Amino acid sequence: MFTGIVEATGYLMEVTKVTGDLSVKINSGILDLSDVKLGDSIATNGVCLTVTELFNHGYSADISPETLSLTGFDRYSIGQKLNLEKALTISTRLGGHLVSGHVDGIAQVTRIVPNARTTEYWLSAPIELAKYIPLKGSVCIDGISLTVNEINAQQFKLTIVPHTIAHTTIADFQVGSLVNLEVDQIARYLERLLSPSTEQAPASDLSMALLKSAGFVQ
Template sequence: MFTGIVQALGTLRQLDRRGEDIRLTVSAGKLDMSDVALGDSIATNGVCLTVVEYGEDYYCADVSSETIRLTGFAHYRAGSQVNLEKAMRPTDRFGGHIVSGHVDGVGTISSITEHADYFEIWVKAPDDLAKYIAHKGSITVDGVSLTVNEVRGAEFMLWIIPHTLQETVIGSYKAGSQVNLEVDVVARYLERLMLGDKAAAPKASGIDMSFLAENGFLRK
């Protein structure tokens, strides 16, 4: 479990292909590695990864093909910077919101506008995530806990202060940049709870009369 408060900027030192998977070597930057052990979790640009090897200033983690497919890791290269956060302890300050490190989808930066003391950033989320994004709600972008300031359909707006730009990969964003998104876990549970007894029913196939007509199985 994480809070979305980034502890350091790391750098992808090496990406080794292992079949369809990748073994990452991450330079930890300012991240305190003194209490890291094998099997620990470190959020890497919002993706919960397990430490399989480590040293004083680096760690290695394996990224499965499924994770590559569902996150921005498909576009990362050696030299790419990543936000780092170690898993929280019960005694830590809870400065952000509940973050699982399980990315829900990849968004795209639509625009960035500089104001006097903040940056206005619009992000286009995948359509299927729009229902979970609410005005003044929380969202995780590349592992950073942020507040949604405005919503327009599947697009949402963030206000980013200069400190956040300096201490996270958000400072490198430009229009078109792809970002890992994790919606508020509370919204996920609320959706499931609202199903009531229907939650136990088998998932529908999604095939109905409309689907058959659109795909040419029914004559007009």
């Protein structure tokens, strides 16, 4: 799990195609890797990647076909700037929101509007994901926890403060940019809980007569 509070930015160093999926090497910039070991998770532009190798100022990871189909990794080129966050611990402050690192799909930047010292970014979500984006709720964009300030059908607005722009990849966003989108987990869980089940519970042989014969009831 992650918080969506970016700890550092790095960049894509190397991409190797391996029988349908990818192996990547990431330069981790100023991210402290001293407490990271093989098998740990690092959110890389919002994608939870498992560390397969550690080296000076970086790590390697594998990217499955499923991840490639839902994220922007198959379009990244060498030098692509990336938002990085190590997995949270029990003692970590939850400054953003609960982020799984399991990207739901791709959103597109449709408008960028300066507003005083902030910048408003309008994005368009896939229609099947738009319903999970509530006003004043949280979304994760390229690994950044952000608050939704306005909604218009599939379009939603994010108001970004200068600190976030300075310490993430948002400064590189342009109209037309494609970004990794993870919607709020709570919205997904609620939908599942409230949706009528299409599966019937298996028949049970349990009866009052059986319970009485076994001595559980009088």
